[in-house]
Amino acid sequence: MAEVKAVEKEVKIEEVLEPSLDKELRIKRKKVVDPGFDETIKRLTPEKIEKTINAVLNLRKTAARFLAPLETCIHCALCSDACQYYISHDKDPTYSPASKLRLTLWEMIRRKGKVSPEFIKQCARIAFTECNICHRCSMYCPFGLDITYQIGMVRRILFLLGVVPHNILDQDNSQSATLTQLWISQADWIDTIQWLEDETRLEYKNLRLPIEKEGAEVMWAPLGTEPKIATYHVVRTAIIMNVAGIDWTVPSRDGWDSVNMAMFIRDFETMQRVVLGLYENCLRLKVKRLVLTE
Amino acid sequence: MTGLSNWDWDTKEKLLADINEWKEKFVNIRELIPSDDGEKIAAVVLTEDKRFTTCINGEVWEETFDRVWSLKFNPDNQLLCFVYRNFEWNFVVEHEISEEAFDYLWNLTLTPDGKGIAFNIKVGEEYGAYINGKRWENLFVDARDLAVSPDGKKTASRVQTKRKGAVDIFAFWEKIWTIAVDGNLWDNTFLAVWGVLFSSDSAHVATAVRTEQAQYTIAVDGKAWEGKFGLVWDPIFKPGSSDVIAPVRTPKGWTMAMNGKPIWGNFYQVLHQKYSPDGQKIAAVVAPQFPKWTIAVDGTPWNIIFNEAALAPVFSPDSKKVAAVVKDNNRWTIAVDGSPWMEKFDNIWDPIFTPDSDKVVAKAERNGRYFLVIDGKVGKQEFEHLWTPVFSPDGGKLLIRCIDKGKYYRRVVAIDEI
Structure with missing residues (x-):
């Protein structure tokens, strides 16, 4: 319980940047402190990240399944107005669903899975704390692109890497065992x-x-x-x-x-x-x- | 089922209890439980002083408790149950209350010969099991499910080996789940284990295990198969052998694996595998289309598929036929070797073959009334309630345990009179 109280205290730390990321990927956010992010990424190696991403996205065979939606998106921003995170953050474009894909899945594919643990942590913050898989964005998309599915696959990669909010992961562990x-x-x-x-x-x-x-x-x-x-x-x-x-x-x-x-x-x-x-x-x-x- | 030949197969009907009278006598009656031979019927009852006890064929036990549950008759027609009073639990065999007390008891299980009993126990904040008068020496943070060996001497449960802190995801990754056999832990631990069972010679134990975040396999006596899979379902042993089969998910789909290697083609789903009594055939529920169900025998699916469900297959005693409960368009029936009965029901129970494997009978429900169905033909009589029927050793008669107009009857009926 002491650990949980410490986490609650640290959550108040104000805005931070992720200096390890490419400049274009740096986004301003309040720091999310969660052992499910901060401690778990210490267990990751570049090799494990690359292998996991490539296994899920199966880049040699089925990358088109993930790439096509990304390339079809014309950034019309209709999905943005469907997203409660975007609206509740004064229409900050970095919260738009399309942007969330740009900051996560797009980079995973573009870099063929060669991304850093810090990048994985940013993906975890976006996929788990800035999207609740409500599916509204997918409903708004004029092309019918299933943005939620894509974010869901980011979550799948994060689950396989063990980078998941610790409260949720503990409940998942409980369900697995009991x-x-x-x-x-x-x-x-x-x-x-x-x-x-x-x-x-x-x-x-x-x-x-x-x-x-x-x-x-x-x-x-x-x-x-x-x-x-x-x-x-x-x-x-x-x-x-x-x-x-x-x-x-x-x-x-x-x-x-x-x-x-x-x-x-x-x-x-x-x-x-x-x-x-x-x-x-x-x-x-x-x-x-x-x-x-x- | 033991002692069948000693049962009364001559008396056509016995009225053993007037349940309507019970209803007037007690404040509340819980679920009725008949003995295997039908000679006794029991229930947990709530008396006027708001205490619980048991009633067998109308006779009330004078002892009362805060709670009574898990009634079960053994083959000697002794009533077993768990009772709770003065903040402790005891088990009871025919009105004899155990001296040993526990903080909780569950999973009451008879040994295969029916002479011994086993159950899970909670003592303080630790868990384990108890069999034939002896509790495990080692108890654990958690113990779930209970398997009793065919020789009736051993128990196994899946257990948590170390206490972990609240929301401690890292302790979970240390792999703190395994199997305990008679309280002795396997050498290896896993992220999760489930589906524990013994081999027919009682010498081996198998279970499904989770080895990595998304990697699963089967472990036998603590050793995981070399082959790893996307997911597995509960394993079973081949009769008279230490070979183990289990449904496994490979990149090509679900299949059946033996000792870690696929032995069938691929399906959308495979589960509930069964060996034939002679150990030569395997049947299982499979989904050849998504999401439609049928039974496959040795990897070959029936030619018919059902759009809602197929339940665990049942082999005939001669190992030649397979029957299963199936559901199509929201109606239940039985299919035998791929041929469904014409009659459909609101509910139907597992098929039972005659000892000579010739006929199949099942209990079925339609419009809140219960029937016997034999080879697809609905019996003449309907019942308020009906328990699973039992064939006589020669297969010529059927023991029917039923409630008819509020009264419990034990009836013996010739097959051709149903």
Whole structure:
């Protein structure tokens, strides 16, 4: 926890430049201090960066897939007006979606993957803290260029290099190891559901939070935060289900947490495992519907 | 399922419990659990004093608890469960409460012969497992899932070997997950492990492992396959062997690999592989088109595909046929060797072959009522509730455990009378 507090303090450091970058790529930003950026880039070597970028972009075979959108873009700036980061930063052109590609993917391709760890850190700041993959820019593009997909591939490269905001990466790590967002043990998950039923049925007669009820109509898959730190959400869901007369259940096995942080950082493998876990539980319990929080 | 030949296959019908009476007697009744032979039915019940206990065939246990869960009958028809009171958990075998107490118990599992029990345990803030009266000497930061060896003597779980700080991404990269067998860690650790299971001789353990950010493979007894993949699914052992097969994703697509080397062609997806009882064939769910599903046997997909799902294949006892639950256009049915039944359902359970491999029966649901379906023909009778049926050893009769008009019955029906 001491480390996290230190990070919060350092975030207040004012505007900095990235002196190691080419002049044209230097952009003014408040410094983002995150061990997921600052410490992880120390583990990188030029060789690893080059190999990773080339593996993802497959520059020999499929560079056109990435290059064509970049070359088709006429910089009309329609995407800019779709971007909340651009608008909320007084229309600073360095926040425009096209600019974000220019500052990340374009340079990766132009330099055939030969970029520095500092450049990777800048890419991480742009791809993770100046774009939230909302897809609005792609919708606005008159050519239908999927800018979000391109930024997503930048995130994929960053995930493979391990340069990801540490809070998000830790949740992804948790999902990889436990299929839960917040390192929730199997015992704590079931115990929490039982404890909440104990508490709630004092107020709502015969209220149940059924675990492993085969053949129920609905399987509910909460966010990991709900049993971990927002248990009142679980209680409210249980009350709604019971009052509405819905035949529902939750699984006891891993594959109950519907958070998919892996999707946001393009850890496609963990992303698939999270989704498969939910489906496997639904099919095993023979439910007809999967209900997710959000 | 053990002891089938000792079951009562002569009495056509036994009324064993009036569940309607239970509903008047108790404040609340949880899910009903019948014994394998159908002679007993039990549930966790909430009594007037707002305490939980168990009720078996209408007889209530006088002991009460804050919580009771994970009911299960063993082949001797003894009721097993976990109970909680005075802030500690115990396990119970036929009303006998364990002296040993724990902070939590889960994954109650019978040994394959049904005589022993195993489960995961939480003690303080450490986790492990317990089998046949003995807990692991070594406990861990976390322990997830439980595999019991076929000889009923060993347990394995996937465990976290070191405690890590909150949001510590670097500790994760040190590889702090592995398998513990009877509490003993493998020599190697990984970023993540899942899908633990024993070989048929109980001598080996395999699991899926994550070795790098996007690199996966299978590890057997702690040693990872040399071949690495984009992703893998749960492995299984070849019966009577230490060979392991698992679905793996290669640059060309998903395929089946044995001991690290692909043995099938490529699909959009491969999962839920099964060996035939004779160990000579492999069947698995595959996606020959995206996203459509079927079953492949030894790498050759059925000629028919289903647009929503195909579930884990089931081999006939003679290893010659394969059946699977399939879903097409939002309706469920069974397909046998690529031929789906004409009748479709809202829900259907796994296919069960007769001992001579001739017929297939399944429990199905339509409009909230349950039926038996045999070779695609819907049975005459419908039920409020129905459990998975069991064939007699000669395959001529079927044990039906059902709720009919609020009463629990054990019925034995000749196959041709269904």
